Amino acid sequence: xxxxxxxxxxxxxxxxxxxxxxxxxxxxxxxxxxxxxxxxxxxxxxxxxxxxxxxxxxxxxxxxxxxxxxxxxxxxxxxxxxxxxxxxxxxxxxxxxxxxxxxxxxxxxxxxxxxxxxxxxxxxxxxxxxxxxxxxxxxxxxxxxxxxxxxxxxxxxxxxxxxxxxxxxxxxxxxxxxxxxxxxxxxxxxxxxxxxxxxxxxxxxxxxxxxxxxxxxxxxxxxxxxxxxxxxxxxxxxxxxxxxxxxxxxxxxxxxxxxxxxxxxxxxxxxxxxxxxxxxxxxxxxxxxxxxxxxxxxxxxxxxxxxxxxxxxxxxxxxxxxxxxxxxxxxxxxxxxxxxxxxxxxxxxxxxxxxxxxxxxxxxxxxxxxxxxxxxxxxxxxxxxxxxxxxxxxxxxxxxxxxxxxxxxxxxxxxxxxxxxxxxxxxxxxxxxxxxxxxxxxxxxxxxx
Numbered sequence: 001x002x003x004x005x006x007x008x009x010x011x012x013x014x015x016x017x018x019x020x021x022x023x024x025x026x027x028x029x030x031x032x033x034x035x036x037x038x039x040x041x042x043x044x045x046x047x048x049x050x051x052x053x054x055x056x057x058x059x060x061x062x063x064x065x066x067x068x069x070x071x072x073x074x075x076x077x078x079x080x081x082x083x084x085x086x087x088x089x090x091x092x093x094x095x096x097x098x099x100x101x102x103x104x105x106x107x108x109x110x111x112x113x114x115x116x117x118x119x120x121x122x123x124x125x126x127x128x129x130x131x132x133x134x135x136x137x138x139x140x141x142x143x144x145x146x147x148x149x150x151x152x153x154x155x156x157x158x159x160x161x162x163x164x165x166x167x168x169x170x171x172x173x174x175x176x177x178x179x180x181x182x183x184x185x186x187x188x189x190x191x192x193x194x195x196x197x198x199x200x201x202x203x204x205x206x207x208x209x210x211x212x213x214x215x216x217x218x219x220x221x222x223x224x225x226x227x228x229x230x231x232x233x234x235x236x237x238x239x240x241x242x243x244x245x246x247x248x249x250x251x252x253x254x255x256x257x258x259x260x261x262x263x264x265x266x267x268x269x270x271x272x273x274x275x276x277x278x279x280x281x282x283x284x285x286x287x288x289x290x291x292x293x294x295x296x297x298x299x300x301x302x303x304x305x306x307x308x309x310x311x312x313x314x315x316x317x318x319x320x321x322x323x324x325x326x327x328x329x330x331x332x333x334x335x336x337x338x339x340x341x342x343x344x345x346x347x348x349x350x351x352x353x354x355x356x357x358x359x360x361x362x363x364x365x366x367x368x369x370x371x372x373x374x375x376x377x378x379x380x381x382x383x384x385x386x387x388x389x390x391x392x393x394x395x396x397x398x399x400x401x402x403x404x405x406x407x408x409x410x411x412x413x414x415x416x417x418x419x420x421x422x423x424x425x426x427x428x429x430x431x432x433x434x435x436x437x438x439x440x441x442x443x444x445x446x447x448x449x
Contacts, residue, residue, distance in 0.1 A: 005102055006030035011037050013051055013080075018062045021084050022093035023100035025065060026108075026116070029086035030100065035079025044077030051080060062093050090120045101356040111274040112357070125274045126186070126315035129179030133195060135166050138180070138188045142221050143168065146188075146325055149223075153326035172321060183317035186222050186273065193219060198276040201229055201268075205237050205283050217278070222268055222318065226327065229264055229281070230257075237283040239371035239400065242407060252345070254365025255288055259341035263350070263361055265327055266334045267292040270314040275357075286370045291360045305335055305352055367436075371402050385429050393422050394445060397432065401442040 006028055008020060013034050024030035034055075035045040045051065048071060056069050068083040090097060097108040099116065108116050115125055143165045150156045160171045169175055174184035186192050192199040204215040216236070218228045234240075240251035253260075267279050267290055275293040282289040296305065297312040311332035313319035322328045329337075338361075339349050347369060353360040386394065396408045403411070409419040426432045433444045 005100070007033070009033050009036040009038060009040060011035070011043060012045070013055065015058065018058060018093050019096075019098045020100070020105060021059060021067065021082065022063055022091055022096075023098040023105045024084035025063070025067075025087045025091040026098060027086065027100040029084050032082040032084065033079060034082070035077070042074045042077045042079050045079055048078040048080060055080070055082065063091050065091060088120065090117045104356065106356055111272070111276065115272060115274050124314070124316055125272070126183040126317045127173075127176055127181050129176040130182050130185050130195060131179055133180045133185045133189070135169075135180075138165055138169065138184065139190045139221070140165070142188045142190065142223055145223060146321070149325040149327075153324065155324050155326070172324070173317060174321075181317060182273070183315065183321070186318065187321050188223070189221060191219070192221065196273055196276070198278045199273055201225060201279040201281065203229070203232060203237060203281045203283065207284075223321075223325065225268060226261065226264055230261060233260070233281070233283065238288070241369050241371055241402060242400070252369060254286070254347060254369040255363040256341045256345040256347065259338045259345075259350070259363070260288075262334055262338045262341070263290055263363075265322065266338075267294075269319050269322055269328060270294045270359075272314065286365045288363045288365075289360055291358055293357060294359050295357070296354060296359070305354075306339070308332075308336065371400050386426065386431060390422050390426055390431075393419065393426065394431070397443045397445060401444065403443070 006024065007030060010017060010032065011034075017032060017034075020032055024032070034051065035043060035048075037043050052069060052071055056066075059065065059067055059069075065087065067085070068081075070081040070083065072079050072081050097113055097116065099106045099108055118125055118128070147161045147168075151158070151161055160168065163171060169180060169184055169188075174181050174187070182196070185195050186199060189195070200220075201218040202215060203218065205213045207213055214236075216232055218225055218232065220228065234253070238253050238255065240253050242251055270292070271279060272293045272295065277293045279293075280289075280291045282291070294314055311319075311330050319328065319330075323330050328334065342349050342363075347366055348364045351362045351364070353362070392412055393408060396403060396411050400407075405419050405423060406416055408423075409416045412419070423432070427434070430446055433446055435441050435444050
């Protein structure tokens with residue numbers, strides 16, 4: 001027997017262990033052993049008879065639940081086993097809700113508590129009614145965009161797409177108790193921020209973890225955010241490695257388009273919007289992170305996520321509309337498709353980090369796919385040493401130090417032999433240095449010391 005997520009050892013009883021029992025009851029259940037040290041050794045209890053009377057009463061008075069409290073013995077030493085089942089309803093300990101996640105105990109409050117209670121009742125935040133959000137707030141342009149997408153995918157009967165928008169919302173199960181739901185607001189409102197804080201995505205470019213260079217915010221409907229995010233990342237945040245096959249220009253990013261899009265759709269679809277925290281995308285020269293306030297389904301780990309699994313969306317109403325629009329599949333293959341896209345493109349598989357309140361995916365670029373940039377410019381001392389033609393080469397290198405001689409020749413519309421001569425001259429003058437291999441290296445512009 002070893003200590004793990006649903007097993008805890010304690011040397012002696014303390015009343016604050018009632019919180020641990022509450023956490024077990026709200027999560028997957030578990031066992032609490034009293035009289036065993038942190039190394040798993042039975043050290044025994046001197047007052048086991050009194051504890052066998054007190055502990056059940058304290059649990060019942062604090063939480064109104066009944067658990068098994070068993071007297072155990074090993075090598076002549078007595079200890080107690082408390083077996084806590086997983087409860088289908090939310091349990092509080094003296095009015096406070098606790099939840100066991102991994103080896104930690106969380107105190108639930110605010111939006112997190114609201115979300116927890118909804119899940120225990122079999123409901124979801126995205127299906128909750130939103131008083132004040134009316135048919136007039138549903139944007140006609142977004143409705144037409146959805147209809148166009150759904151018509152192409154043919155996952156919805158054509159007759160439904162001919163319905164007016166109020167009937168369409170009902171058919172899409174975006175109404176509840178006579179009101180439109182949170183999902184309707186996030187999907188079909190041009191300005192979800194009016195009703196829900198944090199319903200947007202932040203993108204930042206970092207030189208180091210502490211150095212944010214620039215950033216953007218992507219607002220709007222969840223039907224529009226995905227394309228906006230992809231466009232901004234490709235135009236402003238990630239540089240493509242450029243190569244040529246004959247006359248054809250090939251652009252390859254260190255995160256394949258299919259993998260990035262699927263990861264973003266997962267974040268938008270599974271986010272805990274009630275947390276009021278935006279999705280955060282951190283881009284570096286050689287890596288990209290997507291951090292999202294969300295949680296895995298009950299009893300899931302990062303290993304479950306990377307294996308074949310059933311579809312269990314955190315926001316089933318949003319997922320349903322995404323499915324009908326053709327954005328996602330309904331088979332829980334999102335992570336599988338991300339890994340497949342990375343494997344086919346020859347880049348490392350993503351890494352997932354699971355925290356109690358958020359999920360982060362990390363993409364890492366291989367060296368041959370990274371476009372190194374330099375914040376320095378060509379100094380006057382360097383410029384004075386080169387010819388006008390050599391300066392053209394330096395300008396191209398500043399644009400992308402990863403360009404090969406052939407790339408530079410194509411951009412300047414001259415022969416590779418001409419560029420080779422200029423490169424040779426620049427190297428002899430000490431202006432540039434080749435760093436790394438011919439295929440995967442880059443050019444470095446040197447300043448005089």
